[in-house]
Amino acid sequence: xxxxxxxxxxxxxxxxxxxxxxxxxxxxxxxxxxxxxxxxxxxxxxxxxxxxxxxxxxxxxxxxxxxxxxxxxxxxxxxxxxxxxxxxxxxxxxxxxxxxxxxxxxxxxxxxxxxxxxxxxxxxxxxxxxxxxxxxxxxxxxxxxxxxxxxxxxxxxxxxxxxxxxxxxxxxxxxxxxxxxxxxxxxxxxxxxxxxxxxxxxxxxxxxxxxxxxxxxxxxxxxxxxxxxx
Amino acid sequence: xxxxxxxxxxxxxxxxxxxxxxxxxxxxxxxxxxxxxxxxxxxxxxxxxxxxxxxxxxxxxxxxxxxxx
Amino acid sequence: xxxxxxxxxxxxxxxxxxxxxxxxxxxxxxxxxxxxxxxxxxxxxxxxxxxxxxxxxxxxxxxxxxxxxxxxxxxxxxxxxxxxxxxxxxxxxxxxxxxxxxxxxxxxxxxxxxxxxxxxxxxxxxxxxxxxxxxxxxxxxxxxxxxxxxxxxxxxxxxxxxxxxxxxxxxxxxxxxxxxxxxxxxxxxxxxxxxxxxxxxxxxxxxxxxxxxxxxxxxxxxxxxxxxxxxxxxxxxxxxxxxxxxxxxxxx
Numbered sequence: 001x002x003x004x005x006x007x008x009x010x011x012x013x014x015x016x017x018x019x020x021x022x023x024x025x026x027x028x029x030x031x032x033x034x035x036x037x038x039x040x041x042x043x044x045x046x047x048x049x050x051x052x053x054x055x056x057x058x059x060x061x062x063x064x065x066x067x068x069x070x071x072x073x074x075x076x077x078x079x080x081x082x083x084x085x086x087x088x089x090x091x092x093x094x095x096x097x098x099x100x101x102x103x104x105x106x107x108x109x110x111x112x113x114x115x116x117x118x119x120x121x122x123x124x125x126x127x128x129x130x131x132x133x134x135x136x137x138x139x140x141x142x143x144x145x146x147x148x149x150x151x152x153x154x155x156x157x158x159x160x161x162x163x164x165x166x167x168x169x170x171x172x173x174x175x176x177x178x179x180x181x182x183x184x185x186x187x188x189x190x191x192x193x194x195x196x197x198x199x200x201x202x203x204x205x206x207x208x209x210x211x212x213x214x215x216x217x218x219x220x221x222x223x224x225x226x227x228x229x230x
Numbered sequence: 231x232x233x234x235x236x237x238x239x240x241x242x243x244x245x246x247x248x249x250x251x252x253x254x255x256x257x258x259x260x261x262x263x264x265x266x267x268x269x270x271x272x273x274x275x276x277x278x279x280x281x282x283x284x285x286x287x288x289x290x291x292x293x294x295x296x297x298x299x
Numbered sequence: 300x301x302x303x304x305x306x307x308x309x310x311x312x313x314x315x316x317x318x319x320x321x322x323x324x325x326x327x328x329x330x331x332x333x334x335x336x337x338x339x340x341x342x343x344x345x346x347x348x349x350x351x352x353x354x355x356x357x358x359x360x361x362x363x364x365x366x367x368x369x370x371x372x373x374x375x376x377x378x379x380x381x382x383x384x385x386x387x388x389x390x391x392x393x394x395x396x397x398x399x400x401x402x403x404x405x406x407x408x409x410x411x412x413x414x415x416x417x418x419x420x421x422x423x424x425x426x427x428x429x430x431x432x433x434x435x436x437x438x439x440x441x442x443x444x445x446x447x448x449x450x451x452x453x454x455x456x457x458x459x460x461x462x463x464x465x466x467x468x469x470x471x472x473x474x475x476x477x478x479x480x481x482x483x484x485x486x487x488x489x490x491x492x493x494x495x496x497x498x499x500x501x502x503x504x505x506x507x508x509x510x511x512x513x514x515x516x517x518x519x520x521x522x523x524x525x526x527x528x529x530x531x532x533x534x535x536x537x538x539x540x541x542x543x544x545x546x547x548x549x550x551x
Contacts, residue, residue, distance in 0.1 A: 155469055159462050163452045173445040173466060176438045177473050180480040187484060208476075215472065223465050230458035235346050243346065246356040249421045253359055256414045257341070260363045263410050264337075264519060267403060271526035278533045282546045285537070 011096045012104050019108035022081075030112050033074040034120055040066045041124045052129040059128040060138070060189035066124070067117055067142055068149065068182050072171050074113040075153030078105060079161045079224070088161070092224055099217035102224070106154050106216070114146025130193070137192035137202065144205040145185040151212035152177045158223035181208055315392050315532045316541050322525050329522040336515030343508035351505070360418040362509055366516035367411040368436065372474075374404030374520065375439060378446065379471040382464030392528070394460035395535065397467065398450060399527035403520065405443035412436055431482035438477050442470040456535070 006014075023030060044062050045055060082088040091101050121142050125135055156174035160166030188201035237243040246253050311317035344362035351358040381397035384390055415433060416426040427433070446463050453459035501509075536542045 155465075159449060159466060160452070166452065169448055169452050172441075172448055176441045176445065176477070177469065179438060180473070180476045183480045183484045187487065215469075219465060219469055223462065226458055226461040226465060230455050230461075236349060237346065246359075247350075249355060249357040252357055252417045252421050253345075256360045256363060256417045257345070259413055260367070260410050263406055267406055267523045268519070268526070271399075271523065271530045275526075275530045275533060278530060278537065279546045282533070282537050282542065286543055286547055 005095050008096050008100065011094070012100060015091075015101055015104045016108060019105060020111070023108060023112045029077070030116070033070045033113055034116055036073055037066055037070040037117055037120065038123065038127075040069060041127050044128065056129040056131055056193075059125065059130040060134055060193055061186040062128060063121060063124050063130065063138060064141075064145075064182055064186040064189065067121070067146065067185075068178055070117055071114065071146060071149040071153060071178070072174065074109075075150075075157050075174060076160075076167045076170055077113075078109050078150075078154055078157040080157075083161045088224070089228060092228055098221035098224065102154065102158075102220045103213075103217045106150050106220075109154075110147050110150040114150055115143070117146055118142040130189075133195070134189045134193045137198040138189045140202055141185040141188040141198070141205055144202065144209050145181045148181050148205070148209040148212045149178060151209075151216040152181070154216055154220045155223055158220045158227060160227075161224070162227040181205065184208065313390060313392055315395070315536050316539075318392055319529055319532050319545075322529065325525065326522070329518055329525070333515055333518035333522050336511055336518060340508050340512035340515050344512060348505050348508050349502065354422045357418055357421040358505075360414050362512045364411060364414040364418055365509060366513045367407045367414065369513060370516050370520050371404055371408035371411050371436065371439060374400055374407060375442065375467075375474065376471065377524070378404060379464075379467040382460075382467040385460060386464050386468075391535070392532070394457075394464070395528050395531040396524065397464060398460065399524055399531060401443060401447045401450065401463070403523050403527065405440060405447060407516075407520075408436060408440040408443060412440065429481075430485050431478060434481045434485070435474070435478045438481075439474065442473070445470070 041063075044058065048058065049055065079088055082091070092098060094101070118139055121138055122135055124130075125138060130138065153170075153174055155177075156170045159173065160170045163169060184201040184204045188198040188205065191201060192198040244250055244254070312321055340362060344359055348359070348362075350356055378397050378400035381393045381400060385393035385397060412433070415436070419428065420426050446467050449466055450459050450463045453462060533542060533546075
């Protein structure tokens with residue numbers, strides 16, 4: 001006789017709790033993309049110019065580029081460990097809607113990568129002489145943008161999870177898809193720095209986030225099925 | 231079509247008023263790429279057929295060897 | 300009765316064997332059309348179309364740049380639609396068409412980028428400009444590369460096709476978003492009203508050879524796509540009897 005099915009809400013809550021617990025237990029690994037984020041900020045003054053005024057001009061875009069690169073780095077971690085220990089297979093086979101389980105995993109992923117990055121960003125603002133007007137819009141755009149990046153990255157992560165050393169391929173696949181988020185994220189900060197309201201680009205970022213929320217879980221679920229079951 | 235040949239001489243045609251290098255390089259590269267695009271499947275087809283023929287002969291000879299036992 | 304017969308025709312075209320058999324007589328005509336149109340268009344555009352008043356002779360590059368760009372973009376949609384058909388109707392042949400369309404589209408995108416750069420230098424003084432169209436073309440190239448790379452990364456051919464199809468479809472949604480984003484961003488940073496890469500307003504004498512070249516490129520695209528798909532059919536169906544008979548019989 002088949003086992004009784006777990007109600008969907010219980011399953012999602014269980015998954016959220018499990019992923020959060022695992023993330024907290026491995027918080028050392030969690031720190032890596034954040035350390036990368038801060039270290040890359042050091043490369044710009046070293047490689048371009050240490051002069052504050054020049055840095056201030058570049059800061060909005062550079063911070064966003066670095067946030068994007070950090071997101072690329074952490075995108076691979078979404079499904080990798082679950083794939084290694086067989087949990088991913090179980091999730092795909094479970095009777096709950098896969099797109100919802102994916103959404104839950106991406107939510108935890110963002111809480112553990114994108115959110116800390118957003119909270120850390122003022123540090124980079126200081127390092128790169130970001131003008132005061134930029135800080136608020138920077139954090140707002142990063143909050144919205146990293147969420148969208150997590151969702152978009154999930155698709156690539158699902159497509160490459162079963163490929164050995166798939167991390168680089170993941171970056172290649174996902175980068176063109178990241179570009180609109182970068183454009184509007186950086187523009188939001190730049191507009192604020194230039195004295196204009198950042199509401200336009202922020203609204204578009206919100207729309208991109210909404211669109212990714214709608215499209216990504218289904219694309220990711222389909223990609224997981226292809227990766228695991230061919 | 232009331233077009234005439236736009237250049238006075240072959241030399242003028244090649245020089246294209248100083249833009250010659252860009253124009254001929256563009257057309258040349260395009261021609262090479264298009265030729266490569268057509269050639270690639272044809273070459274690959276030949277290789278695939280040769281492989282199929284080789285496979286068939288291998289199984290055919292092993293089959294006849296079995297039958298003469 | 301026309302209806303059942305045309306339905307049957309499509310059905311036959313949709314099977315690998317049917318596709319191979321049916322396209323065999325098409326090839327010489329497609330090749331002739333492509334060669335003819337390209338030759339006529341090239342000679343016409345290079346030698347007989349009048350010079351542009353502002354750009355001089357460099358505008359003649361338009362006769363290869365524009366057709367290549369058209370087909371690069373259209374080719375992506377061909378690839379994505381073939382992928383979608385494969386996913387929805389589980390048609391093997393559709394996946395084969397998609398796989399063939401990827402390197403073909405990538406090559407044409409590269410031609411478009413290179414000829415665009417060679418056109419830009421004598422005309423506007425610079426090889427590269429980050430405006431909406433050129434940047435979108437570059438991103439299109441990256442999208443193609445992603446699909447090709449994904450095909451190669453999977454060892455199982457069927458899984459490779461499905462994964463590539465998913466990626467191609469995701470990319471399709473991205474293309475208009477990318478174009479609009481870059482366009483907005485570029486106009487923000489370049490308030491000058493001169494649209495650098497806008498094609499010159501064209502006199503019919505200049506436009507006609509362009510039409511011919513576009514036609515020639517389309518025929519060439521169809522030719523290469525069919526040729527590449529046929530090879531893929533031969534390769535994937537190499538263990539079937541009909542392929543064995545075809546190859547051993549020396550026919551075709």
